[in-house]
Amino acid sequence: MTENDLLNTLALQHVTNIGDITAKKLIAYCGSAEEVFKEKKRNLLKIEGIGSVIINDLFEMSHHKAAEKELHFIKSNNIVCLYFDEEDYPEKLKHCVDGPVLLFQSGSINLKNQHxxxxxxxxxxxxxxxxxxxxxxxxxxxxxxxxxxxxxxxxxxxxxxxxxxxxxxxxxxxxxxxxxxxxxxxxxxxxxxxxxxxxxxxxxxxxxxxxxxxxxxxxxxxxxxxxxxxxxxxxxxxxxxxxxxxxxxxxxxxxxxxxxxxxxxxxxxxxxxxxxxxxxxxxxxxxxxxNWQLETDVTPSIQKQLFVELDEQEKIIYNYLKENNKQQLDTIAINCGMPIFKIAGILLNMELKGVVRPLPGKLFELI
Structure with a gap:
């Protein structure tokens, strides 16, 4: 976002009784935070949840003065500002109705392709x-x-x-x-x-x-x-x-x-x-x-290192799958005489060791 966009968004944040949900409504209606301050009062009053108290406060000059001060702090400290409608804003937070309009960041955060x-x-x-x-x-x-x-x-x-x-x-x-x-x-x-x-x-x-x-x-x-x-x-x-x-x-x-x-x-x-x-x-x-999957370049090294280190319960499951090929989780639990919650943990450990792999439909097979 531009510096002007940031300034107006900060000013909008500063208005009493305008939280993230209301701010997003105003921005969606007007097109941007800057346009909110340019919009006629009678049009803003058409927005659900916007009353005369908010409108009268919105056009106070103090909000832009406070925003200018905060913008100076942001620039002076190299703070990254993430805007809710832009690509670099955390993806999962975009789906939260009350997620911050602006998120301030320090450090070297990289959310791409990460659990x-x-x-x-x-x-x-x-x-x-x-x-x-x-x-x-x-x-x-x-x-x-x-x-x-x-x-x-x-x-x-x-x-x-x-x-x-x-x-x-x-x-x-x-x-x-x-x-x-x-x-x-x-x-x-x-x-x-x-x-x-x-x-x-x-x-x-x-x-x-x-x-x-x-x-x-x-x-x-x-x-x-x-x-x-x-x-x-x-x-x-x-x-x-x-x-x-x-x-x-x-x-x-x-x-x-x-x-x-x-x-x-x-x-x-x-x-x-x-x-x-x-x-x-x-x-x-x-x-x-x-449903996390191990990276393909990680599995072989783990398999080589841990494959032979199966405990007694893992050996039971291993032998069962060896004789019966791919099987569903429930079936493995019944035939190996273990509860499903325990089988799930053991199978995950075996997957980590490169012994089994999950398939669609809660099926598992030996690698």
Whole structure:
């Protein structure tokens, strides 16, 4: 977008009571943010949800003055601005009705041809939660996913650090402008994240830091991703809000179950109980459900390295498929005497090792 387009879009954002949904309505009706400010008031009043209060505020000069100040900050700090109707705007976020009109970016984010998942959870993550998060990303490395989280304490920073450890691109979604970092103790991770990913926010540099910003930020976390994974959560918490938003976007949600006596597992157990999330016990459930395929140049090296390392359950399935050729998932489960959810995880592990491959219709065959 041009500098003039950006200036007018910023000015539109600055108008009180004009959120992302209303801003998109106005832009769609008028053709651009600039044309909104040129349109006659009586025509704007024809738009559903636009009343005299908004109209009178819209033409205040203060909005363009504030926009000029923010534009100066953006240019001075080499911030990338992504407009909701342009090609470089995150594709999945385009399909969210309340996705940001403008998304501000720092770092070296590259979303092209990438799997994207969000990992969220409690700020009081347990040692078990940390271990599962690290195991999850370690086993997903061959699929090279982008890991999205909120850069907060606990689960968020655990996910970002695990992604960096395994050289996976990671994106931190911030609840404030790019002129600051919260929490300050995480500032030491900024350079590494920007080198292999970066940060997104739809907040201005002058926005007041407020706890409600975190809830607004969560729609970006959920909207960017194919799926949201809740590692741990108390009975209430921001990660459950993110899960609800992901469900509203018709995205997959996974939750890691825990003991009923563990306070940081209540939220995840409830998501599963009320069928708001799929139970996640095996990291390889993720590529199976999301239908991820390994890159063709990755499979041979994995096959050569791991083919002979089949455990007892994998050998049972291997021998069954060897005798019966390609078979459906349900049939394999019945004849191998294992529940379907367990068979699915084992088959994914065997696919990762280059032993089996999935076919249409939930069929599997040996390679």
């Amino acid at each position: 994207i998942i969000s990992i969220v959870g409690t700020r009081k993550i347990t040692t078990q939660g940390i271990a599962f998060c690290e195991m999850l990303l370690e086993q997903l490395v061959p699929y090279n996913p982008i890991i999205v989280s909120g850069f907060a304490y606990g689960t968020d920073i655990t996910a970002h650090k695990a992604a960096l450890k395994h050289d996976l691109q990671t994106i931190g979604c911030l609840a404030h402008g790019l002129n600051q970092i919260y929490p300050k103790v995480h500032k030491k991770y900024v350079a590494d994240i920007e080198k292999n990913g970066g940060f997104y926010t739809d907040f201005w540099s002058g926005d007041t830091f407020d706890k409600n910003n975190f809830l607004k930020r969560n729609r970006v976390i959920a909207g960017l991703s194919e799926a949201t994974i809740v590692i741990e959560s108390a009975e209430r918490g921001g990660s459950l809000v993110t899960a609800d938003i992901a469900n509203s976007y018709n995205r997959d949600v996974f939750a890691v179950p825990g003991r009923i006596t563990d306070s940081q597992s209540i939220g995840c157990n409830n998501l599963i109980k009320y069928q708001k999330a799929q139970m996640l016990t095996n990291p390889l459930d993720i590529p199976y459900v999301l």
